[in-house]
Amino acid sequence: MPSHDMSAKTEAVLGVASQTLTGSSTSAAIDTRNFGELLVIATVGTATITPSTANKFTVLVKESSSSAGTYTGVSATNIIGGVSGSTIGAIIAIDTTAKPSNVYTASVLNTKRWIRVGATESGTAALRIGIAVLGGRLNYAPQ
Numbered sequence: 001m002p003s004h005d006m007s008a009k010t011e012a013v014l015g016v017a018s019q020t021l022t023g024s025s026t027s028a029a030i031d032t033r034n035f036g037e038l039l040v041i042a043t044v045g046t047a048t049i050t051p052s053t054a055n056k057f058t059v060l061v062k063e064s065s066s067s068a069g070t071y072t073g074v075s076a077t078n079i080i081g082g083v084s085g086s087t088i089g090a091i092i093a094i095d096t097t098a099k100p101s102n103v104y105t106a107s108v109l110n111t112k113r114w115i116r117v118g119a120t121e122s123g124t125a126a127l128r129i130g131i132a133v134l135g136g137r138l139n140y141a142p143q
Contacts, residue, residue, distance in 0.1 A: 009137045011035070015117035018043060018130030021057065026118030027131065029067040035135030038108040040091050040117055045128030047100045055123035056095035058087055059104065059131060063112040071116050080107040094127060 011034070015027035032038060042059045049055060061079070062071035073089025076082070082091045092104040108115070117131045 011135045011137075013133045013135065015040075015131040015133050016119065016129065018045070018128060020045075020048065020126060020128045021119055021121065022126045024118065024120045025129075027116050029064075029114045029116060030133055031067070031113065032110045032115055032135060033113050034137055035110060037136045038110055038115070039134040039136070040106050040108055041132045041134065042091060042104045042119075043130045043132075044092075044094055044100050044102050044104065047094070047097075047128075048126040049124060050097055051094050051099060051125060051127065052123075053095050055125045056093055057119045057121055057125055057127050057129060058093045059091040059119050059129070060087070060089040060117065061091060061106075061108050062089050062116050062118075063110060064114045064116075065112050067114050069114070071114075074108055074110075074115075078109040078111060080109070082106040094125075094129075100127060 061074050064071045091106045119129045
């Protein structure tokens with residue numbers, strides 16, 4: 001296999017199947033042992049309730065040292081391309097009418113073996129969201 005074969009160096013994992021959410025949804029635990037870096041991909045469809053700062057979804061990534069452990073938001077310093085703000089682990093907040101019907105990505109430098117991805121609802125929102133994780137097999141991966 002050629003050394004530039006991306007499929008030999010990456011693996012895709014479905015976090016949250018694409019669906020219309022009217023409440024928060026979180027993936028099962030995802031093992032990142034073989035990955036040094038992750039790319040979180042959120043596909044956002046049309047909103048059936050107009051997003052606003054009061055009625056929104058935030059796409060998050062959380063990490064833990066064990067699959068059944070306590071998950072906490074990934075530090076903002078370990079998220080490249082996510083949103084700025086006070087929400088730890090935030091990839092994107094869908095809080096305006098301009099944000100639905102797009103694809104959002106952010107790189108996550110994982111420091112713990114397990115992650116969960118999800119979408120957290122604030123207020124009253126309804127939005128089609130799907131979240132996938134692409135793991136890269138780099139020289140470093142958490143143990």
